[in-house]
Amino acid sequence: AQKVTQAQTEISVVEKEDVTLDCVYETRDTTYYLFWYKQPPSGELVFLIRRNSFDEQNEISGRYSWNFQKSTSSFNFTITASQVVDSAVYFCALRNNAGNMLTFGGGTRLMVKP
């Protein structure tokens, strides 16, 4: 069975601070797919990024960056210069090679204070 762990249940930062959300996963598949989703207070789930297991290149998108390290089974998410609008619950998820199972971590609630 596959598993995703987000050890940080809640993080509070002051605006403009950088913050890293941790994600550790377990899987027996050699090919798999990792995702991050954002759930703002309004409740919808917003897709942020997908990473294939065979592509370890880190990615940056504006203030967001992702660090994928296969050796430590981690896929961490960093927000640079956080803003109040970043306040949300962030979920890391793992999709198996067959594509039929998406497993979520428990989520990290990020609170950015002005």
Add this chain to the structure above:
Amino acid sequence: NAGVTQTPKFQVLKTGQSMTLQCAQDMNHEYMSWYRQDPGMGLRLIHYSVGAGITDQGEVPNGYNVSRSTTEDFPLRLLSAAPSQTSVYFCASSLGLQGGGYEQYFGPGTRLTVT
């Protein structure tokens, strides 16, 4: 495109009642799924479908039934509601399984309370 739609948005049931949560997508996606979200547990897969006429169980299928008669619709049925089924339910869809890594598009959710 409306994307993934769910009805109702809110529902209160009494223990033992049955109901169907509706889900529809207009993106011609093969894969559809249902999740429940409980505090601190993320989202857990209930049932999924890889195409019309094909469904399978996820992580927490007990107490729920599904069917997929068309590509667009994937209803979730609660046969006899229990307080443990109080949760927020999300429907999602994505392109088919080939390649495995397509992101899922989520509906707005249905908040269900069972008293």
